[in-house]
Amino acid sequence: MEGDIFSGIGNNGTQVNGRVMQTFQRSFGQVQDILDQNRLLINEINQNHESKIPDNLTRNVGLIKELNNNIRRVVNLYADLSTSFSRSVEGSLEDESAGKASQKRIRSG
Secondary structure, three states, X not given: OOOOOOOOOOOOOOOOOHHHHHHHHHXXXXXXXXXXXXXXXXXXXXXXXXXXXXXXHHHHHHHHXXXXXXXXXXXXXXXXXHHHHHHHHHHHXXXXXXXXXXXXXXXXX
């Protein structure tokens, strides 16, 4: 599917399952929303700073705190994505190993 960054991604030929894909897409959507909000915050902070109006400079304190919280949220989302991806790859590898093990022939001796 066009625009689907992770379609077909896998390790050793394994596929990432649909639930994990949905998690990735949802998380990346959340990250993009936060980054868009950060862009607006940074623009407002810069405008307030350039204005040198005391009330605007005071407002920047809250805006910078909000920006820092947003950055923290992005870091947490990426950490969760990393964990989800690692688990899905581990699960895929375990499934693949189990499938190969059940296909092995037993030689009589």
